[in-house]
Every structure is written in C-alpha cells, then in structure tokens.
Amino acid sequence: MHVAAATNYSKLIHLLYAWKADITAKNRAGQTPLHYAACNDALEACKALVRLMRDNSVSIDVEDARKRSPLFAAVELGRSDAAQWLVEQGADIKKQDASERPCLTIMMKKTSRVAKFALNHYHEIDVPNRKERFRLKDLSDLIISEKNESARKTPLQFIVDYKQLDVVMHPVIERILKVKWSNFGRKQASKDLGIYVLYIALWTSLGVGASWQTRYRYVLPNPDAWRVTFWIPAIITTLCLIVLEIREYRTSQANLSKWKSYRRKNITDDKAQYPPMSGQNPNVITEYLEHEETDLLKMQPSYFRDFWNLFDCTIYATHILIFILHMIEVAAFTADNRAPPCCGTAGCDVTARQIRTGELTDLSACSASDASVNNVSLSVWLNRFIAINVIMMWLGIIKHLRPFRHLxxxxxxxxxxxxxxxxxxxxxxxxxxxxxxxxxxxxxxxxxxxxxxxxxxxxxxxxxxxxxxxxxxxxxxxxxxxxxxxxxxxxxxxxxxxxxxxxxxxxxxxxxxxxxxxxxxxxxxxxxxxxxxxxGLTTAQRADFKSVIRKNYNPKEVDMSDQQDYGYNEESDFARMRTLIERYQRDNVAAIKMILLNISRVKEEGNQPVMDSADFPTQGYQDIPAPTYHVSARDGIRSLRRASSAARSQSKRSSCSKLRESRMDASNRERGSSVGDQSQSHDHENPDG
Missing domain, CATH: 1.10.287 (Helix Hairpins)
Incomplete structure (x- = not known):
C-alpha cells in the first residue's frame, strides 16, 4: 500500500483495499500510505486514500512518530499540489509536530501558494454588505511568540526571513501588521524617530553653530556656554544609540544561535527516525534533511541583512572620530602652535606668522581673496568630517521612516x-x-x-x-x-x-x-x-496583546477596502453557492440535489444536464472549506429559492419534452408500420415492379 501510494497508483490502492489491505498501516517511522502519497505529491493516490479513510471514519490528520500529519509532510518537502488539496479537504493547518512547529509556519517557507490559500480560512468577505471578517482569534498563539522563545519562529518571522512578498500582502497578514502597528508599533516608531531627530538636531547645531576656523576655542561662560550644553546631550544620545545598536546585534546573534541549535536537534532526530522510503530514488527525506543542514551553515545574523544597520555603524564611527579629533584640537593646539586653517599666495608660513603677531586672525585669513584651505590643518579635516557626517545623519532618517505605511x-x-x-x-x-x-x-x-x-x-x-x-x-x-x-x-x-x-x-x-x-x-x-x-516586549505586554486579539477578532468585522478587487467570478460564485447549500442541506436534501445539479449544469455544459439528480453524490460536502466570498443569509435563502424554482421548472420542461418525444416516436412508428404494410401489398400485387 505504501509503494502504491508513493507511485501514485490509485487503482492498485483500491485493489489492495479490496483484498483487505490496511490503509492506516504504519512503517517504523509511523508513516501511513497517505504520508507517502503526500511526500511524493501523488495527488490521485491522496484522493483515493482520503476517500477510503473517510469511509472508515479515519482522520486525515493521522500522525507519524514525529507527530507530523500528511499535510505537514507535504508542506515540509514543498509538495504544493498535495498540500493544497489536503487543506481543501479540511486538514489541520495549525497542527504541530514533536518540535512544536505549526504546519502553517512551515508553509510560509516552503509553499507560499498553499500558505495564502490556508490563510483564506481566517478571512471572509461579505460583498453585498461591503464587509470583511477576520478570525484572528484562532491564530492568536501564532501571531506573537512567548518571551525568550527565539528557537520557535512565528509565521511572520518566516515571511521576513525568506522574503515572501506575495504572502505579506495577504489580507490576514496585512491585518496582523495593522493590529501590531496600532498596539505597539506606531508608538515605538514615533519614539525612535523623535530620538533620532533630537540626535540629528544636536550634532547639526554643533556643526553649524560656530565657525570652523575657531571651533577649537571655548570662551566661557559666554559666548560658548551653549556649545558645552549641547555637547553633553549629544554625547549621551550617541552613546545610547550605540548601546542599542550593540544590543540589536547581540540579540540577532543569540537568536540565530538558538535557531541553529534547535534545528540541528530536529534534523538529528529526523535522521534517526525516518527510514528510506520505498518507491523513491533517492530518499527524498534524506535529501531534504541534508539541504536543511546546508542552509543552516549559510545563515547569517539578521543584523547584517539590513543595509541601514551598517549605515548607522558608519555614522557612529564617524561621530567617535569627530569627537576624538575635536578633543585633540582643543587640548593640544593654541593660536601659537597650530597650523593656520587657510593660507594666502605668500605661503602658509607667512600666514601662520601673521596670525601669531596679530596681523591676521583665523577668520580674516580665510576671508582673503587669495585664501585657500590648508590641507595639513586638523581643523580643515575635522570640518570635512563634520560636513560628511551631517549628510549621512540626515539620510539616516530614511531608516526610521520606513515603518510608516505612506512613506x-x-x-x-x-x-x-x-x-x-x-x-x-x-x-x-x-x-x-x-x-x-x-x-x-x-x-x-x-x-x-x-x-x-x-x-x-x-x-x-x-x-x-x-x-x-x-x-x-x-x-x-x-x-x-x-x-x-x-x-x-x-x-x-x-x-x-x-x-x-x-x-x-x-x-x-x-x-x-x-x-x-x-x-x-x-x-x-x-x-x-x-x-x-x-x-523588547515583556511577558505581560505579550499576554495583553493576545487578549486583545482573542477579544476583538472573534471575528472582527471591518469595512471592505475600495482599493482591493473583490469582484465576482465564476469560481467564487460556484464556491459560494456550494457553501450555502452546505448550510441549508439539513432542511431539504432533495432540493439541494436539484440545486447542485443546476449549478453544475450551468457551470460545466451550458444548459445541458450533467447527470441525473438520483446519481448526484450526497457525501463529502461537510469537508468543503469555507470559501473566500460569502453573502448574507437572507441573500442566500433567496438564491436557494430562485435556484430551486429554476431547477423545478427545468425538470418540468424536461419531462414535457421527453413526453412529446415519446409520443412523436410512437406516431412515427405507427406511420412507418402503415407505410410498410402498403408497400408489401403493392409488391405482392406487382411482383415484377
């Protein structure tokens, strides 16, 4: 049975089942034939096995030795077709394996298409009423992790790590981002921006508030007291930002170390647990585990993935250099022993002598028509570093504006x-x-x-x-x-x-x-x-956020965005009608059969009937997943009545047309019989004719 499942041989599966083969048989790793079919993307085998399992009241979320369901196995190996079909059949997308990794989290990395399809279960749209409903309560444990749980990543962390741009635009993920932004993101972003603007204002004021030629001189208490006042908060702010940068780097390193240790342990356990799978050449699970080990070796701390982190480090290093050069300039040089900031055509030695004798000042030496900066002067290079640093600081605002939605x-x-x-x-x-x-x-x-x-x-x-x-x-x-x-x-x-x-x-x-x-x-x-x-959130803040999700998103109804396209299409209409039928099937099974027949006829072959109502299947509709598009109950009842009426009218017309056809056939047979008798009598009378 396992070999038939792995090779997508559905007829052999039915034959083996007829010979009393066990469809839930497990190998020593606890894997059933459905696990083998899912791992090989054997869709026909999956369909056959799921049908037989449901006939025997067996769950399709059967676990192997590592508590992985068939859906989990398919997702982990990137088998999108089998995974999506299992999701359609109602497989549990939040099921965790022995390592407590949810299946939905692995979807974000391996099968983004299936992940988007699975997220539709938590998003409903009421088009007539222009409403959207989000059931984020069911995802509350996956939206935010517990404190110090860096080893187990959330779905959003996988989306970021593997840059799944198509998934991050899903309405459910967008709603999660909005909720986090409104609860703690906006406040933190505004705080960071405010601190950085203060930091820029202090350093820019120190750069432009005094002439660079005389920046080394401090006349206290006036007029340079303000410069000392600005230097103190500028240095404190810079040191705080450097400490935060170092903490961010160490945190990213610690998180990566925890994740690598966590995954290495999982991979080691998997290698010891899973045997080679029959029907595969080579062993696909072994290849997958080796590929995971290679990816672990290539992983780098998330700190270095962001260009702006390196840009900030450059800014802080420049600040340190500027501060050191300025302290040297203040402590080691005076008007008598320092190189002149500017030189005339007569030479820098002449200018330096004129400054020492009082004929020129630093400012007047640079104001002369023939003046040029002295490249050996420390003040000149310090001023150049300050100018470049001011440009870099103001460009650094871009980093703190990125989280804001419009910019x-x-x-x-x-x-x-x-x-x-x-x-x-x-x-x-x-x-x-x-x-x-x-x-x-x-x-x-x-x-x-x-x-x-x-x-x-x-x-x-x-x-x-x-x-x-x-x-x-x-x-x-x-x-x-x-x-x-x-x-x-x-x-x-x-x-x-x-x-x-x-x-x-x-x-x-x-x-x-x-x-x-x-x-x-x-x-x-x-x-x-x-x-x-x-x-940086505390355990209490995380608990408060989860309580907000459970309270307000059970479900949360919001107005539909006009910027998104939620138009009707044939597939969504058909799925919506099937969902309505599922909702009201307990009231009138016979009417439901006719409605399904009518929908299938219109969808597949125009006005031609597809099958007789007596042959239409009545099982399996309880497993149809909730579609993306929904209508209100009142509109649903009206649609059912219209469809039922159309089905009855079509049935009557079909019966009348069949009656007319039978009568015409009978009259034609009678007419043909009379014509045949006449021709026979004519031939008997005229044998030579």
Whole structure:
C-alpha cells in the first residue's frame, strides 16, 4: 500500500483495499500510505486514500512518530499540489509536530501558494454588505511568540526571513501588521524617530553653530556656554544609540544561535527516525534533511541583512572620530602652535606668522581673496568630517521612516532606483575612464587649457561635457582641431546622447517594474520593524496583546477596502453557492440535489444536464472549506429559492419534452408500420415492379 501510494497508483490502492489491505498501516517511522502519497505529491493516490479513510471514519490528520500529519509532510518537502488539496479537504493547518512547529509556519517557507490559500480560512468577505471578517482569534498563539522563545519562529518571522512578498500582502497578514502597528508599533516608531531627530538636531547645531576656523576655542561662560550644553546631550544620545545598536546585534546573534541549535536537534532526530522510503530514488527525506543542514551553515545574523544597520555603524564611527579629533584640537593646539586653517599666495608660513603677531586672525585669513584651505590643518579635516557626517545623519532618517505605511513604498522605490543607477555607473565608467586618459594625452601635458591641466580637472570637465555644461571648447579647438572634433564629438554622442537616454529609459522601466512590488516591500520593512519591537516586549505586554486579539477578532468585522478587487467570478460564485447549500442541506436534501445539479449544469455544459439528480453524490460536502466570498443569509435563502424554482421548472420542461418525444416516436412508428404494410401489398400485387 505504501509503494502504491508513493507511485501514485490509485487503482492498485483500491485493489489492495479490496483484498483487505490496511490503509492506516504504519512503517517504523509511523508513516501511513497517505504520508507517502503526500511526500511524493501523488495527488490521485491522496484522493483515493482520503476517500477510503473517510469511509472508515479515519482522520486525515493521522500522525507519524514525529507527530507530523500528511499535510505537514507535504508542506515540509514543498509538495504544493498535495498540500493544497489536503487543506481543501479540511486538514489541520495549525497542527504541530514533536518540535512544536505549526504546519502553517512551515508553509510560509516552503509553499507560499498553499500558505495564502490556508490563510483564506481566517478571512471572509461579505460583498453585498461591503464587509470583511477576520478570525484572528484562532491564530492568536501564532501571531506573537512567548518571551525568550527565539528557537520557535512565528509565521511572520518566516515571511521576513525568506522574503515572501506575495504572502505579506495577504489580507490576514496585512491585518496582523495593522493590529501590531496600532498596539505597539506606531508608538515605538514615533519614539525612535523623535530620538533620532533630537540626535540629528544636536550634532547639526554643533556643526553649524560656530565657525570652523575657531571651533577649537571655548570662551566661557559666554559666548560658548551653549556649545558645552549641547555637547553633553549629544554625547549621551550617541552613546545610547550605540548601546542599542550593540544590543540589536547581540540579540540577532543569540537568536540565530538558538535557531541553529534547535534545528540541528530536529534534523538529528529526523535522521534517526525516518527510514528510506520505498518507491523513491533517492530518499527524498534524506535529501531534504541534508539541504536543511546546508542552509543552516549559510545563515547569517539578521543584523547584517539590513543595509541601514551598517549605515548607522558608519555614522557612529564617524561621530567617535569627530569627537576624538575635536578633543585633540582643543587640548593640544593654541593660536601659537597650530597650523593656520587657510593660507594666502605668500605661503602658509607667512600666514601662520601673521596670525601669531596679530596681523591676521583665523577668520580674516580665510576671508582673503587669495585664501585657500590648508590641507595639513586638523581643523580643515575635522570640518570635512563634520560636513560628511551631517549628510549621512540626515539620510539616516530614511531608516526610521520606513515603518510608516505612506512613506514606505516611496523609500523602497528610491532605494531600487539608486541600485539601478549604481549598475549603470559601473558601465558608464568604462567609457568615462577611457576618455579621461585620451583627453589627458592630448590636452593635459603642458597645454594652455586650464581645465585640462590636472587629472581631477579633466574628470570634472568630462562630467560637465556629459551634462552639456560649459567647458573650454574654443581653447581645445585652437590647440588641436582634429582631436577636438574626434574626442568631443564622440564623447558627446556616447555620454550625453546614448548613455543619458539609456539611464532615463532604465529608470522609467525600474519604476514600472518595482511599483507593483513597492507596497509589498514596504510591508516587509514594516514587518521587520515590528518583529524587532516584539523582542523588547515583556511577558505581560505579550499576554495583553493576545487578549486583545482573542477579544476583538472573534471575528472582527471591518469595512471592505475600495482599493482591493473583490469582484465576482465564476469560481467564487460556484464556491459560494456550494457553501450555502452546505448550510441549508439539513432542511431539504432533495432540493439541494436539484440545486447542485443546476449549478453544475450551468457551470460545466451550458444548459445541458450533467447527470441525473438520483446519481448526484450526497457525501463529502461537510469537508468543503469555507470559501473566500460569502453573502448574507437572507441573500442566500433567496438564491436557494430562485435556484430551486429554476431547477423545478427545468425538470418540468424536461419531462414535457421527453413526453412529446415519446409520443412523436410512437406516431412515427405507427406511420412507418402503415407505410410498410402498403408497400408489401403493392409488391405482392406487382411482383415484377
């Protein structure tokens, strides 16, 4: 029986059952034939076995030695067709194995299509009344984990880990995200944003509040007392953010370590428990377990998956560098021994002597018309680091705006566009570098063209040519007319015409390509934030959240969103009508048979009857899962009456047409008989005719 199930041989299953074979027989791992059929995606075998099991009142959620049901086995091996059919037959999607892993959680990783189908059981739509109902109470134990249970992941954690964008947009998952956001996510996101804005304001004020040439001097109590006042909270805020960053990294490492230990133990137990399966070559379970071990070795802490975490680390490292350089500047240098921030045409030594004698100040030295910054001055480099750090800090706000629903998609589209621009620049760099060397060879060595006198000037001049900006064309034309036409003409065609238009087309294509996934990616970013926030919740807060789910979502009725398409279609209408029939079948079984016959006739073969009402099956409708679309009870009763009336009218018309056909056949037979008698008598009278 196990071999027949694994090889999808349904006829052999029926034959073996007729010979009294046990359909619930188990191997030493406790696996039944239905487990074998599910593991091999043998759909016909699954149908045959489930039919026989129901005839014998055997549950389709029969467990093996590791407490895995056939649905669990199919999901774990990624057998989508068998898994979805078992879900349709009412298999328990929340059933846990010996490791306390719910089947729905594994669906998020292995079979996202089945996961979306299974989530429909917790989402109902009342189209006539424009209502949606969410039964999240049944998922309360899977929505949020217990404190310090990092080893057992929730479905949302699997969605995030494996980037299941199609599942995160399911109405049930969206509702879960909304509930978490309203209960603790919005408050935490606003708090994080407020702290980060304060942090930016403090450091920006310190950067722009004093002239960089005299930033090393503190005149107390006035006018520099405010700078000391700002330095203290800026340093405290920075240290707090660094501590939080370190804690997040250590938490991600600890969670990964717990998960690896948990999964290694499960894999070891599975290897010892499951024998090779007949009918498979090679053993599919052994391959699956080896693949799981390989995935464990490749897994990295979730902290490093987020680019913005590395970006924050860069910002904090720059802050530490700025603080150290500033302390050195304040403690080690005075007006007499420090290098001047700016130098004139006479040289930095002359400027330094003039500052020491009082002829110039730091500010006046940089205000002169011939002034230029002194690259050996610590103040100059400190000021450059501060300027770059201010830009990075303000860009860091994007990280804290991602969880907000309206800004998330825009941030995702911006990030994707920047990635494509980066790939384009890598290609453009090939042409750019080639022409930089060519221009340097022709115009860069001892020529009167100032914009080509150094490599950096040539690079910037070519950048201006790309943007069709001003450049020294007349001077190049006067110096070498032939190469000017060749180099400038071809570079303009390649960069300003070809590459720029390709970039515009590529950005347009990127926008259209990622627009459909932008919302899903934004929801994913919100889910990541909510999972991080959950880690900081106490046991009492988790219990309160679960109580809110159980109280308010049993079920929760909300207005239907106008942005989603819940239109009718043939499949949903048919499923809805079958559900209504199931609801009222105890009232009038005969009418139900006719209604089912009428629905099947309209659905499958137009107005032609599919089968006789007496032959229509009456068993198995109790196992039909609740469809996605529902109508109210009043509309259902009206639909039943209309369908019943139509069925009776069709039955009467069919009976009348059959009666007319029988009468016509009888009259034709009588007419044919009389004509035959006349022809026989005529032949007898005229034998030569």
């Amino acid at each position: 998330g998609p825009l941030i995702v589209m911006l990030a994707k566009a920047l990635v494509d621009v980066g790939w384009f620049l890598m290609l453009f760099l090939i042409f750019y570098v080639a022409y930089v060397f060519a221009f340097w060879i022709i115009f860069g060595l001892h020529t009167p063209i100032n914009s080509m006198s150094t490599v950096d000037r040539i690079m910037f001049s070519l950048y201006r040519i790309t943007l069709v900006d001003e450049y020294q064309y007349d001077q190049m034309h006067a110096f070498d007319i032939v190469m000017t036409y060749i180099l400038v003409g071809t570079f303009l065609v390649i960069s300003a015409v070809l590459c720029i238009n390709i970039l515009i087309a590529m950005l347009s294509d990127t926008f259209h390509r990622i627009y459909s996934n932008a919302k899903a990616t934004a929801r994913m970013q919100q889910a990541i934030f909510l999972l991080k926030t959950e880690e």
